[in-house]
Amino acid sequence: MKRGLRINMDYDYIEKNLEEITDTLPSNVTLVAVTKTHGTEEINKAIDWGVTDIGENKVQEILEKYPHVKPVRWHLIGHLQTNKVKQIIDKVHLIHSVDSMKLAGEINKRAGQVGKTVNVLIQINSAGEESKFGIETEETEMMVKQILDECENIKICGLMCIAPFDEDPDNVREYFRVVKEQYDELAKIDHENLEFKYLSMGxxxxxRVAVSEGSNMVRIGSAIFGRRNY
Known part of the structure; x- marks a missing residue:
């Protein structure tokens, strides 16, 4: 059976998980429910229970689900290839994963073609992991300023990072802290296309550790929907 077409399922666990998570989040933290590999019925149930923002890793999943999901803010949280930008430029509320001038330039071009200003976050690889995308911490300010100089159709709304996995999340606290410090510094830049309001970590x-270090946007999937459906 195709993903997204399952019926008569009991999704009460989604409501329970959402209640438990939202009860722990401060009021200023936005929950992005990550729905990769989960079906549209599950997503719509989550929206019924208060989810306002959903995140997808892949452009193809956004395109497949978009027509069947209730009104919601879509977030592209995974790596974005330049040749896929035009497919989602008019569908997403926020792109979390800008990590090169090549990608920023393509977003800027496609945004101009549809007469839109696109909201983005700069993805930082604060741990320097070769297996992850994102720019190095020391390159962030230079890229931010270059985007502001060259990309009039992009609004930079903050930063995003993915910390290394550790069984004890306290061990990755420093990677969140570094990004928060950079966020605070870059937020001081005065430019009409820079409005730092999202620090997407966790x-x-x-x-929980990310929020304690200043995150105001968290990307949560398995703790809401359970194990992914492959």
Missing amino acids: MSHDY
Whole structure:
């Protein structure tokens, strides 16, 4: 059976998980429910129970689900290839994963073609992991300023990072702290296309630590929906 077409399922666990998570989040923290590999019925149930923002890793999943999901803010949280930008430019509320001028330039071009200003976050690889995307911490200010100089159709709304996985989330606290410090510095830049309001840090296993270090946007999937459907 195709993903997204399952019926007559009991999704009460989603409501229970959402209640438990939202009860722990400060009021200023936005919950992005990560729905990768989960079906549209599950997503719509989550929206019924208060979810306002959903995140997808892949452009293809946004395109497949978009027509079947209730009104919601869509977030692209995974790596974005330049040749896929045009497919989602008019669908997403926020792109979390800008990590190169090549990608920023393509977003800027496609945004101009549809007469839109696109909200983005700069993805930082604060741990320098080769397996993860994102720019190095020391390159962030230079990229931010270059985007502001060259990309009039992009609004930079903050930063995003993915900390290394550790069984004890306290062990990755320093990686969140570094990004928060940079966020605070870059927020001081005065430019009409820079409005730092989102610090996207923390996932299902480490969001509590991320929030304690200043995150105001968390990306949570398995703690809401359970194990992914492959």
